[in-house]
Amino acid sequence: MLTSLVFLRFSVTVVPGLLVSSLVGQSLIWSAEEEIGPGGLDYLRPRVYLAANGEPVVLWGDDGMHAVHGALSVGGGLWVEMEVSALVQGHPYVGDWTGPQSASDGIDGWAVYGTGSSADGPIYLHHFVNGFPSIGDTLRIDPPAGEEYKLPSVAALPNGEAAVLVMRTASGWLDAEYILIRTTAGGTAFLPPVPVSTPIAPGEVCDCCTGEVMSSGNTVVVLFRNNDNNLRSIWAVVSNDSGATFGAGAEVDPTAWTINACPSSGPDAYIAGDSLRFVFMSGAVNGTKSYGRGLHLQTLGLGPLIDLWPGQPMSQSQNFPRIAGNADTLGVVWQQGQAGQFEILFRWSVTGWGGLSTADTVHISTTGAQKNPDITFGNGAFHIVWQDAPSATVHYRKATIPSDVAVNEHLAQQALMLWPVPAGDHLFLNAPEGADFAVHDAPGRIVLSGVFTGAPIDVSVLRNGVFTISLNGPGAFPLRRRTILIAR
Secondary structure, eight states, X not given: OBOOOOOOEEEEOOOOOOEEEEETTEEEEEOOOEEESOSSSOXXXXXXXXXXXXXXXXXXXXXXXXXXXXXXXXXXXXXXXXXXXXXXXXOBOOOSSOOOEEEESSSEEEEEEEBSTTSOSOXXXXXXXXXXXXXXXXXXXXXXXXXXXXXXXXXXXXXGEEXXXXXXXXXXXXXXXXXXXXXXXXXXXXXXXXXXXXXXXXXEEOTTSOOEEEEETTEEEEEEXXXXXXXXXXXXXXXXXXXXXXXXXXXXXXXXXXOSSOOXXXXXXXXXXXXXXXXXXXXXXXXXXXXEEEEETTTOOBOOOEESSTTOOTTSXXXXXXXXXXXXXXXXXXEEEETTEEEEEEEEESSGGGGOOOOEEOOOSOOSBEXXXXXXXXXXXXXXXXXXXXXXXXXXXXXXXXXXXXXXXXXXXXXXXXXXSSBOSEEEEOOOTTOEEEEEOTTXXXXXXXXXXXXXXXXXXXXXXXXXXXXXXXXXXXXXXXXXXXXX
């Protein structure tokens, strides 16, 4: 176990006044664009989470100096920077498609990354207690003889513990699969590895696509890109016992992208109650495009596929989508490029997938060279970071939801979404739990009713045809109606 790390650098960025951007009739309050770092280094693939005081913590890989850097905002445009990997053995394995991953539960922050010129060195896990400067001990994860651990991701578990998702391979990147390694004793030791992708997903995992692990209570979800004879689809695997076992999983990507090469692009997600909202890239249709979707965690029922920016030409590439949110409030960012020029695009909603704003450009200082975004959400604000290639720095902006918009997150303004269309034996809704529902036939008679619990509604007793569902929710949630098509 290593001792606490040391501060290597202190930098100051002065923030000018706020800017306001209008999206679909609603306004986000945008901060000015802030530059993190002195410039001139290979700052790659930044990641952001929120410390206990609500300020952003940003981590990124530096391929030129073989290091992992971090910066904590202390308010007023001031950033405290440090080299996180100053005391580790070996070079951190970083690049345009992989690097440090981070997570936080609002108190404990975590950062994890691999090492070695071929990602064949140990994995290092840093524990940041109650913010970034108060750094706890650093743990090292060594694979058994004959195995290699690569491309880790991390989630914060209750009681100051963490779950580290690791790609386990034989020497030379062969036979790739995912395992989960959890900490114990307050984040100071490790439990034995738990299988994740095997035997649930066929073939092996895509060996140069990073996976993601996230948790909420006792639920732990892993998302990864699989490789089944070059079918590079996204899979989700769920644990209901804090990652001790993984008993259920499903292919959640309907695009059927088959490619004899590694896409080097993985998924991202957040847990919203009993559901998962996730994003990913696929090149199956119309070039490389980014998509979103919902997954009910208990039944593994899937919502409709969402094109993050529909109508874009094949020549317009979309990659590295990231998502963050809480309940029905969500924001998505992605890298959009054409002819070697790249921008960071953003959409947001307080009503789930059905209320997404129009696409907006995040950066304002330069155009054409912004890549690898990340996003986190907390206290009514989105925090977005990305890599600025000309200055070789990391950039940051904050987008705050005004209170008059945020207070309506769970009220009637949200669109009632239901899926699949047509429905079979079960119907999924995005309604609040406790809402009364009634299904009406064509003459208007109630043929099915009850209280929505969050679980899918069993409509197997209904014949094929067209129906109407009405919901009348608790409190200020007024009556809403949608048409249902049932076909088996």
